[in-house]
Amino acid sequence: MRYRVIHVTKYIYEVPAMLCHNLMFQIPQDLPFQAVEDYTCEISPKPSFEADRSDFFGNRYRYFSVERMHKMLTVTSKSTLELVAPAWESADPKATMHWELVVEWLHSTAASSEIRQFYLESHHVQFIDGIREYALKSFLPGRPIMEAMLDLNTRIFKDFAFTPGFTDISTPLEKVFEHKKGVCQDFAHFSLACLRSLGLSARYVSGYIETFPPPGKPKLVGSDASHAWIALYIPGLEWVEFDATNNLLVGDKHIRVAVGRDFSDVTPLKGIVFAGKEQEMKVSVDVQALDEEEVDS
C-alpha cells in the first residue's frame, strides 16, 4: 500500500512567545517493510536553528529553536511511503518458541542490550499490581510466544473500551487498568507492561493509521490521528508488531515513525517555550491511501 501522510501541529499563544526549543519525532525511516519515497517538513516561523539527529534507539529526530517573538508555531510533516506485507504475517504462531525460553534467552548475555533494554520498566510502563497475573492468563506455561501474544492482544481489545478524553499522557497505568478505558497509547503502555512484567522485550511504536468514516459519511480532512502500537521481540521473526486498539497483527496499513521504551521517548513534538500565558494546541493528521491512478498522475 502507498500512503501520503500530512501531519500538522499548531501552537497558538495568547501572548506572543519569545523563545522555544523543540524536539520533533516525525521523520519516518526506511524499514524492512516500509520505504519512504519522500519526506518534507515545514516549520513556521522559520527556525533560528535546526539540526537532524539520531537518538539512542535509532530514530531520526529534529531539534529546532525559534528565537524571536511568535504568536503561532506550525510544524507540517508530509511523507509519501510504500508499505509491504511484513514477513510475520505468514508465520505460524504455534510454531514460535515457548515464551519461557524467550525470557531465559533474553536474560543472558547471548541477547544484545539493544533487545534486552526493552524488558525493563520505563517512565510510563511500570509493573503495577496485578499486571503480571493479567498477562499470565494468556501466557500459559509452555505456550508459543506469538500465539500467547495474539491472545493477549484480543483480551485487551475486548476488556478495554476505546474512550477518547478519559485519559491524558499523565494518567497512571493503574487508572487505565482499573477503569479499563483509554486510547491507543494507554493500550500500548498496558500491553508493554504485561509483556515486560513477564520478562519479555517489547517496545512502543508510534506512527499513523488510516481511519474510515462511518458508512455513508464522507471522510473529514484532518480526522486521522497519530497512532501507537507495540512490537514484541520473537526470536526468528525479530520485532513483530501488534495493535491492541484494533485487535490486529500489524500488516501493511500501519505507517511507522519511531520506536522507544514508551511514549516519552518518541513524543511527536515536545518543547519548552518562554511565553507569557496560556497556549492552545491543535493537531491534524491526514492519512490517504494512494491508488494506482493517483500514482500515475
Place this chain on the structure above:
Amino acid sequence: MIDSYLIEKMFNNAPFLDEMATDQGKIYPHWERLAKYYDQIGRERMGQFHEEVGRQLRENGVTYNVYGDPNGMNRPWILDPVPMVFSSDEWEGIEKGLVQRTNLLNLVLSDLYGDQSLIKEGLIPFELVYNHKGFLRQAHNIKLDGDQQLIQYSSDLARGPDGKMWVLHDRTDAPSGAGYTFENRAAMTRVFPELIRENHVRKITSYYQTFKNTLSNLTTNNKENPRIALLSPGPTNETFFEHAYISSFMGFTLAFGEDLTVSDGYVWLKTIKGLEKVDVLIRRVDDVFCDPLEFRSDSHLGVVGLMEAVRQKKVLVINPLGSRVLENPGLMAFLPKLCRHLLGEDLEIPSVATWWCGQPLELSYVFENIESLVIRNIYRGTNNKSVFGGSLSKAELDLLKREIRRNPYLFVGQEMVEFSTTPAWINNSLEARNAVFRSYVVADSENKDYKVMPGGLSRSSPEKGAFLVSNQTGGISKDTWVLGKPKEAGALPVKAISIQPLVRNVLPSRTGERLFWLGRYLERSAYTVRLMRMALLSYNEADEDIHIQENPVLNTLLQTLTAVTGTFPGFSEKSILKNPEPELIALVRDVEKSGSLAYSIQSFLGNAYAVRDRLSLDTWRILDSISEELNKMRLSVTTIQQAYHSLDSMIVKLMAFYGLNIDNMTREPTWHLLNIGRFIESAVNNCTILRGMLSKSFDQESNKELMEDTLRCNESLVTYRYRYRSNLEMNGVLSLLMLHEDNPRALIYQLLEIDQHLRTLPNDGDGELFGAERKKLLEAITKIRLCDIDRLAEAEPATREFLALTAFLDEIVDLLHETSDVVYEKYFSHTGSSYRMMRTAVIPEI
C-alpha cells in the same frame, strides 16, 4: 588531655580502631607531635582555639544551607579544631589507589557511553547500567576530546576494621566540598600556624591550578581566553556558599540557569551588555536538572537546549552529563574484576563489601543476612534512603524484601562498616568519633594523568558510635592533614602556572537586577529607620491625654511613615491611630509585613546573598552582622523602647555597609547598578517624605517641628542652620532639600547621581544622544531646576494645604518610576522575568 582520651578508649572497649592510637594505647608516630601539642596547651586554650576557628569561619561568611528547615539557611559551617591526619607513607598508598580508581572509572564511563564492550562481555551486568537513572541515553557517543571523560572525582573513604581505607561512596556527577576544604585550611592556618609548619602539612592549592589548566587545555573554542561559568542551582542550595566562593576564587562567572540561554547552538550568558558566549560550564546542578528539553521538563535550574549545545561541541560541560552513572554502589561489586581486565592490576583501595541483588546468589545472600546489612538503591536520590536492615521491624523487613524482589536490579546490600574513630573536640574535651574522609581528584589533561588533592574534607559524627555522616544530618567538618616528609618540602619542581586567563568583567543581567534592588532596599531601609526614629521620639514625648489626631506633628509623622513604607491603610485608619503601638512594632519587626523595616532588610539581605560572589569578604561580614541584628530585632522587639534601641544599632550597621562599598567597590557596572538603585530609591523617598511631612500648614510651633524633623530625616538640619543661620522657613527647607546641587540629600543631587551612573552603562547606540531612561530623568532634572520655590512654599489660603508642592512632587515621582521602568526594560529584560518557562502541551496519540 591525651591520657584521658586513651584511658576512655581502652576501658570503653570500643569496637572501633582509632586514628591516633593503637588498641593498647600507643600513639602512632604521625600523631605524636599533635598529641604532645594538645597536652601542652591544655583544655582551656584548646577551647579558645576552637572558638577562634569558629570566628574565622564566621567572619569569612562560610555557611551552608539545610533543606526543609526554615532556619536552615546560611547556617554557620562547623569545623573541629582537631584535624584528620594521614602519615606521608600511608598517603602514598591512598594517592596511588585513588588515581587508579579514577582511571578505572574513567575507562568504564567511556565504555558505557561508547561501544559498551564491558556489557557485551558480561563484565558489567546490563541491568545495572540500563536501570540506573544516571545512564543518560541522550549522552550516548558524546565525548570530550582526549581519553579523559571524568574530570572531577570524589570519594568518601573510611578506615575499616582491617586497618585499611575503604571507599564508601563514589561521587562523579557534581562533587561538592572542595571549596569548604579551602576555607577549613585557611581557618586552621590562622589558628595553628606552627603546628601546620612543624608537621609539614602539605598544601592543597595545587588542586585548583591543575583544574584550571585542564579546563584551558580541553577548551576547543576560544582557547586563548575561555569564558568559564559555574552553573549553580542558586542561593537555597545546600552548598551555595561554596559555589560563590569557588567562582570568585577561580575567576569563574557564577551563573544560575536563568542567566544562560542557548542560541545558534551556543550557550550564552545574559549580561547587561547583551549576550556573551560561554565556553565551559562547571556544573553544580545535578545531571537531569540541566536541560528541561531533554531531561526533566519540570526543572527550572537548567538551560534549555544545553544537551544539544554539548552535542555540537559548542560548550564543554564538566563533569560531562551522564557521569552520574558511576555513582552506583552496585558497580562496586564488579570493580575488582574490571580493574584486572582494564588495567591489568589489582584494585588498590577496596570498596565496602557489596552484594548486588540483580544476581540470584547475591540476592539470596542479602535476604539471609538482611539484618546485618545496609540496603541501598543503586541510584542515590531523595526518595531512595539507605536503610540498615537491623533497625527494621519484621513487617518493614517483609515490605523491603517485597520491594527488592519486584526489582532486584535496583538494590544492593552493603556491609555495615565499623569505621575508625579519630579524636574530636566535643564539649571541651577530646572524644573519639567515627570519621569519614572525602577525597578530591582532578584530571591533569596536560600530563594525561589524575592529581589527588593532598588533603580533603573529613567529617565526623556528632554522636558517639554513629555511622551515617553528612552535613545534612549534622556532621562536623574537619581539616585533613597529609604530613609531608621534611626533606620534601620545596623539593618538588615548581611548575610554571599557565597565565591566568583574563577575567573580563561581565555582569549577568540577573546579577544586575539583584544589585539594583540591593541598592533600592538599602535606601528604603535607611529612610525607614530615620523616619521611624522621629516618629518613635515624637510618640514618646506626646501628651497621653491628647488624642493623636489632635497632635499635628505626631499624626503627620505617622501618616508619612505609612506612606514611606507603603503600608496602607496603616495610620490612616482611625482605629490604628487610636492604639498605634502594635502597628509601630509590627512596622519594625514583622518580616511578613510587606514594607516593614524587617521586610526591607530581609529583602536587602536576600539580594545581597544572591550576588555574594560580587561582594568583598568584609562586606559579607557586615551582611552577617546585619542578619544577626535583624534576627535580634525580630525576636526581641516588643516595646517602643526596644524598638528605638534596635533602630539605633541597625542604622550603624547599614552605614557600615555604605562606607565599605563606597570605599572598596571598583567602579564597574556592579557599582553603577547598585547606585542607580540607591539614588532612585533615595529620590523617591525624599519626595514622599516632603510630600507627607509638608503637606499642610499648622500652628507655628508645629510647622517648625515638622520642618525640623523633615531635615533630620534627611540628615540636613545642621546644614540648614549652618547655611541660613536663621529660623526655619519653608522655602529655605525646600530649597535645601530640592535644589542645592552640593547637598547629597537634595533631590537634584540624587537625580544627577542617577544620571552619572546611567551614562556609564553600555548603551545600545540607537543613534540618539540620550537613551529613553536619561530623557525621562532629564525631564525631572529640568523641572526641578526651573521650579518656582516660593510658589511651592505657599499654602492655599483656604485649606492651608501645600497643593502646588504636592502636585509637583507627584510629577517628579512619576518620572522616576518611568525612568526605573526603562532601566528595567533595557538592562534586565532578558532575565525574562515576565516570561514563564513552560512545557509545550503534548498531543496524545490515539
